[in-house]
Amino acid sequence: MALARGIGLRLIQAGGLLLAVVVLNFLLIQIAPGDAALVLAGQYGSGDPEFLAQVRADYGLDQSLLVQLGAYLGNVGRLDFGRSFFFNQPVLDLIADRLFATLLLAGTALAFAMVVGVLLGVFTARRPESPVSHGVTVMSLVGYALPVFWTGIMLIILFASKWDLLPVSGMSDLRYKGGRFGRALDTVEHLILPALTLGIIYLAYYSRLARASMLEVLESDYIRTARAKGVPERVVVYKHALRNALIPVATIAGLQFGALFSGAVLVETVFNWPGLGRLAFESILRRDTPTMLGILIASATLVIVANLLTDLVYRLIDPRIRVGGAR
Amino acid sequence: MTDVGVALEAVEASGRGALRMFLRNKAAVIGLVMFTFIVLVTIIGPGLYGTDADKMVARPFSPPGDELAPRLGTDYLGRDVLAGIIGGGRTTLAVGAVAAAMSMSIGLLVGSLSGYYGRWLDAALMRLTELFQVLPALLFAMVLVTLLEPSARTVALAIGLVSWPAAARLTRAEFLRVRELEYVKAARAIGSSDRRIMLRTILPNAMPPLIVATALTVGIAILFEAGLAFLGLGDTSTISWGSMIGNNKGYILEAWWTVTFPGFAIFFTVLSVSLIGDGLQDAFNPKLRGR
Numbered sequence: 001m002a003l004a005r006g007i008g009l010r011l012i013q014a015g016g017l018l019l020a021v022v023v024l025n026f027l028l029i030q031i032a033p034g035d036a037a038l039v040l041a042g043q044y045g046s047g048d049p050e051f052l053a054q055v056r057a058d059y060g061l062d063q064s065l066l067v068q069l070g071a072y073l074g075n076v077g078r079l080d081f082g083r084s085f086f087f088n089q090p091v092l093d094l095i096a097d098r099l100f101a102t103l104l105l106a107g108t109a110l111a112f113a114m115v116v117g118v119l120l121g122v123f124t125a126r127r128p129e130s131p132v133s134h135g136v137t138v139m140s141l142v143g144y145a146l147p148v149f150w151t152g153i154m155l156i157i158l159f160a161s162k163w164d165l166l167p168v169s170g171m172s173d174l175r176y177k178g179g180r181f182g183r184a185l186d187t188v189e190h191l192i193l194p195a196l197t198l199g200i201i202y203l204a205y206y207s208r209l210a211r212a213s214m215l216e217v218l219e220s221d222y223i224r225t226a227r228a229k230g231v232p233e234r235v236v237v238y239k240h241a242l243r244n245a246l247i248p249v250a251t252i253a254g255l256q257f258g259a260l261f262s263g264a265v266l267v268e269t270v271f272n273w274p275g276l277g278r279l280a281f282e283s284i285l286r287r288d289t290p291t292m293l294g295i296l297i298a299s300a301t302l303v304i305v306a307n308l309l310t311d312l313v314y315r316l317i318d319p320r321i322r323v324g325g326a327r
Numbered sequence: 328m329t330d331v332g333v334a335l336e337a338v339e340a341s342g343r344g345a346l347r348m349f350l351r352n353k354a355a356v357i358g359l360v361m362f363t364f365i366v367l368v369t370i371i372g373p374g375l376y377g378t379d380a381d382k383m384v385a386r387p388f389s390p391p392g393d394e395l396a397p398r399l400g401t402d403y404l405g406r407d408v409l410a411g412i413i414g415g416g417r418t419t420l421a422v423g424a425v426a427a428a429m430s431m432s433i434g435l436l437v438g439s440l441s442g443y444y445g446r447w448l449d450a451a452l453m454r455l456t457e458l459f460q461v462l463p464a465l466l467f468a469m470v471l472v473t474l475l476e477p478s479a480r481t482v483a484l485a486i487g488l489v490s491w492p493a494a495a496r497l498t499r500a501e502f503l504r505v506r507e508l509e510y511v512k513a514a515r516a517i518g519s520s521d522r523r524i525m526l527r528t529i530l531p532n533a534m535p536p537l538i539v540a541t542a543l544t545v546g547i548a549i550l551f552e553a554g555l556a557f558l559g560l561g562d563t564s565t566i567s568w569g570s571m572i573g574n575n576k577g578y579i580l581e582a583w584w585t586v587t588f589p590g591f592a593i594f595f596t597v598l599s600v601s602l603i604g605d606g607l608q609d610a611f612n613p614k615l616r617g618r
Contacts, residue, residue: 299466
């Protein structure tokens with residue numbers, strides 16, 4: 001019962017947050033210097049009087065601010081994010097086309113960072129003075145300080161010009177003529193470097209987090225009890241301790257989704273990855289405002305959904321939250 | 328002596344202890360030396376080196392080590408890469424510092440009001456913080472800079488506006504923790520005003536984690552500025568490390584040096600700041616060392 005109420009409350013909160021994001025977007029259009037119609041039409045669209053008139057009508061721009069806000073909310077509520085004059089397509093279609101590529105990239109990077117990060121974290125928590133531990137400490141410092149776009153460029157220089165090992169641009173080889181399996185393999189090859197670039201920053205972060213969390217759990221009473229009972233060390237570490245040590249890691253992973261998206265903008269630009277991030281960059285170069293704002297709303301929605309899912313999982317795996325409300 | 332005085336005394340004493348701890352930390356001192364060196368180079372370097380970073384000095388794409396080229400080679404316009412690195416730090420560091428100051432100020436204001444007053448104000452301010460947290464920071468900054476016309480000022484403003492939620496949450500947590508301590512109750516009992524309690528009693532005791540957060544925020548702001556400049560968002564008339572990489576990104580396979588060296592400049596700057604931050608963390612909180 002408490003679980004259902006907690007979830008219901010979170011859903012309402014998420015809905016409110018989404019509404020706030022849309023209102024903020026509306027305010028952004030208003031604070032931009034110049035005519036809102038010109039902003040909404042984008043650089044290419046503002047040269048076309050017919051398109052401008054269409055935009056004015058769609059957003060009720062000749063009426064009061066409140067009516068404009070109502071029109072804007074109504075449009076977004078119908079999933080109408082406007083039209084990109086440059087592509088001559090609804091913004092929603094543009095976003096839908098590129099969503100999968102970004103989710104694939106971000107998901108792979110996150111999975112890589114979490115799995116390797118947790119393994120490193122567990123290892124270093126058990127042997128804090130080993131050379132590997134010191135290596136991981138240095139690595140996490142380095143990972144934090146690396147500009148992600150530069151890491152990508154360095155990997156391109158190494159893998160393309162020095163070793164000629166992996167493809168460094170795009171998501172698939174256009175010349176490729178093979179079966180479905182071959183094509184999937186081709187995509188995986190294209191995915192490796194961008195996902196590695198994006199994952200490195202988070203790897204540094206997760207290994208540190210997993211290590212701290214593991215050190216804390218290993219000192220707790222129930223672990224001492226398990227050891228005293230004569231439970232084998234392997235089982236103590238990987239079954240008893242790891243399970244609880246993973247909770248903060250999983251929580252942070254969900255909350256980091258927004259940051260992951262920011263990184264994806266840079267990584268997709270460097271590797272010509274055909275996702276939302278590169279579309280955002282290109283629409284900014286073209287001053288294609290509807291697309292730009294549509295991506296901002298879409299990505300914030302993704303983050304809200306990711307946070308919501310994390311919260312649900314968190315409630316399910318941590319009985320302290322499930323039973324007793326907030327800790 | 329009042330309780331407040333005792334509290335301040337304790338903080339000052341721990342401050343001196345922390346300084347000693349910091350100076351004994353090798354990595355932190357290396358960070359401090361590195362950072363000081365980088366700041367000095369960006370301030371007096373361009374005058375000492377003498378070559379204009381905007382001027383064509385040799386054939387485009389002359390590699391480093393080429394007899395006719397400057398030490399680190401030239402870029403696609405034949406400009407001296409080393410001169411760019413020496414001159415390009417100015418924008419990055421200034422924007423990073425202003426943005427971090429802004430981010431910390433907003434975070435401190437929101438977090439302290441939220442943590443001190445609680446109730447509806449806390450609820451409202453935390454919803455606002457959540458709103459800023461669900462917007463992907465870089466994308467949000469890109470949109471802000473584009474809508475407000477790109478310049479160093481709007482870049483600093485945008486970075487400050489998108490990066491304060493972490494500081495707000497941290498400040499709030501610290502205020503919630505300190506608010507319940509005995510000496511705060513004592514200060515309230517002797518009739519100190521809210522303002523006085525917040526600024527003179529709670530804030531000094533909440534300072535250590537906030538100082539650490541400031542160092543980290545400077546690092547993040549520098550990476551942000553570099554990222555935006557790389558994407559071509561910023562003052563296009565001045566050279567910065569990020570824009571050097573962005574301008575040459577079409578030629579990375581032909582001229583690796585044009586993108587590699589500016590990246591090292593960004594990397595070492597952020598590394599030095601985070602070494603300082605880690606050192607401060609250890610100095611203020613020796614129990615957490617190594618975690």
